[in-house]
Amino acid sequence: MRRWALFIDGRRVETESFQDVSNPSTGEIVGAMPVATAANLDAAVAAASKAFLRWKERPDSERAEACRAIARTVEANSEELARLLTLEQGKPLNGLGSRFEIGGAVAWTRHTAELALPLEVLQDGPEGRVELHRKPIGVVGSITPWNWPVMIACWHIIPAIRAGNTVIIKPSPLTPLSTIRLVELMNEALPPGVVNVVTGENEIGAQMSAHPGIAKVTFTGSSETGRKIMRSAATTLKRLTLELGGNDAGVVLPDADPKAIAEGLFWGAFINGGQTCAALKRLYVHDSLYDDVCRELTAYAKNVVVGDGLSEASTLGPVQNKRQFEVVSAFVEEAKEKGGRVLIGGDPSGGPGYFYPVTLIADVDHGCRLVDEEQFGPALPIIRYHDVEEAIAKANASSMGLGGSVWGSDLDAAKRIAGQIEAGSVWINKHGAIQPNAPFGGVKQSGFGVEFGVDGLKEFTTVQTVFC
Ligand code: NAD
Numbered sequence: 001m002r003r004w005a006l007f008i009d010g011r012r013v014e015t016e017s018f019q020d021v022s023n024p025s026t027g028e029i030v031g032a033m034p035v036a037t038a039a040n041l042d043a044a045v046a047a048a049s050k051a052f053l054r055w056k057e058r059p060d061s062e063r064a065e066a067c068r069a070i071a072r073t074v075e076a077n078s079e080e081l082a083r084l085l086t087l088e089q090g091k092p093l094n095g096l097g098s099r100f101e102i103g104g105a106v107a108w109t110r111h112t113a114e115l116a117l118p119l120e121v122l123q124d125g126p127e128g129r130v131e132l133h134r135k136p137i138g139v140v141g142s143i144t145p146w147n148w149p150v151m152i153a154c155w156h157i158i159p160a161i162r163a164g165n166t167v168i169i170k171p172s173p174l175t176p177l178s179t180i181r182l183v184e185l186m187n188e189a190l191p192p193g194v195v196n197v198v199t200g201e202n203e204i205g206a207q208m209s210a211h212p213g214i215a216k217v218t219f220t221g222s223s224e225t226g227r228k229i230m231r232s233a234a235t236t237l238k239r240l241t242l243e244l245g246g247n248d249a250g251v252v253l254p255d256a257d258p259k260a261i262a263e264g265l266f267w268g269a270f271i272n273g274g275q276t277c278a279a280l281k282r283l284y285v286h287d288s289l290y291d292d293v294c295r296e297l298t299a300y301a302k303n304v305v306v307g308d309g310l311s312e313a314s315t316l317g318p319v320q321n322k323r324q325f326e327v328v329s330a331f332v333e334e335a336k337e338k339g340g341r342v343l344i345g346g347d348p349s350g351g352p353g354y355f356y357p358v359t360l361i362a363d364v365d366h367g368c369r370l371v372d373e374e375q376f377g378p379a380l381p382i383i384r385y386h387d388v389e390e391a392i393a394k395a396n397a398s399s400m401g402l403g404g405s406v407w408g409s410d411l412d413a414a415k416r417i418a419g420q421i422e423a424g425s426v427w428i429n430k431h432g433a434i435q436p437n438a439p440f441g442g443v444k445q446s447g448f449g450v451e452f453g454v455d456g457l458k459e460f461t462t463v464q465t466v467f468c
Helices: 038-055 060-076 078-089 098-113 149-162 177-187 202-210 223-236 258-274 287-301 322-337 388-395 411-418 453-458
Strands: 006-008 011-013 017-022 029-035 120-125 128-136 139-143 166-170 195-197 216-220 239-243 248-252 280-286 341-344 359-362 379-385 403-407 425-428 461-467
Touching: 006 038, 006 177, 029 078, 029 177, 038 139, 038 166, 038 195, 038 202, 060 078, 060 098, 060 149, 060 177, 078 098, 078 149, 078 177, 098 149, 139 149, 139 202, 149 166, 149 177, 149 216, 149 453, 166 202, 177 195, 202 216, 202 223, 216 223, 223 239, 248 258, 248 388, 258 280, 258 287, 258 379, 258 403, 280 287, 280 388, 287 341, 287 359, 287 379, 322 359, 322 379, 379 388, 403 411, 411 425
Parallel strands: 139 166, 139 216, 166 195, 216 239, 248 280, 248 403, 280 379, 359 379, 403 425
Antiparallel strands: 006 011, 006 195, 017 029, 120 128, 128 461, 341 359
């Protein structure tokens, strides 16, 4: 079994202790994660602080070129990264799995490389000249979850370094290996200390959010952890971008075509086995087409192959970890007890691996956890409604506000309803279709700040106004 190392200041750093990383499809150990100490973190902060002094002074074109070089290197090593990701995360190589994730990471890196934040002249006349400059913030701490580890690492790291910051990334202890490899590859295109990785349990993330040498934390993960980070970041008033949980609603209008929307609905909900922040997690369907939508979704679900991620035939893998498997199982059991009708799935077969079948539950409503909370797994509740106002009110009856969707044939009507959904992103006749040029972020307790595009890049800068 391979023992991995941290990567700090352009070189591998061995640790004394390790923790096993296992394959969620088989339970087999796939590698040993290095467990960083507080001293390792201090060394990473010192390296990133030193590198920042030079990196922020490099010409903008040089930083853009470094990001392009990273995209080329990651692309050249994409199959190795995809296999490592499948081994530790469980997602299949094919479909919307590991190869798709690495391809997305490359596409986002390429797009971000071409973004720029030129000087803005706010005033230039007899009363004087006023210029708005965007300056990098300093050392950025990036803390990532286990669902899309490589893609989210690139969403954090690339805009941060593109804008002139340096980075220390801490991946989830459940999926750390692909991030270590990613950082090794990035370092082939960067000066030492610009991107560093420390791994370990949650404490190392807590230490990062309190560390006086880190100026900003960009975090993707649960709302609960987001609150903890906000509390510990308060002492040093760190800048924060928090991309947190979601409980996205989809509303199917009476004029939708059930057969035409079934595939989009299915993948909107079941992408990555539902372990996606902006996946469709509650579906509201009008009474007039409720049975048709249930039938079409069930028919589509029957053809989906759930299996070991390394098998080329699989389009969905296992749930990533035991804790999440237990959450999904408990939510589905409660929904059944409260009268939920299982259309498909609902009964996990038992080990090895955390396989949970694709599950559709009809005839449920608010008042059960599968609807009220984030299941983050392959089980979708389908709720019947009678008038659209009721559906909108229920869609908004959540403390979360990441994404939402409206499904119907009359686009103008769908757009009007989309405007009433309390979410950072709303899609029409699709769900979760993010792209690198469109800002993405949550409202309410799904977080604050945005990622992607020029607005996302600005999050890694502070404003300096110069009065001449
Ligand atoms: P999590 O909050 O448990 O962990 C995320 C990261 O935070 C991990 O690296 C973990 O080690 C670290 N961490 C844990 N405790 C910490 C602490 N006290 N201080 C600092 N860091 C700490 O989340 P998860 O289970 O890995 O991911 C699932 C959650 O992430 C879901 O709620 C999902 O919706 C959310 N998510 C959101 C987005 C988004 O863009 N909004 C994207 C993906 C996932």
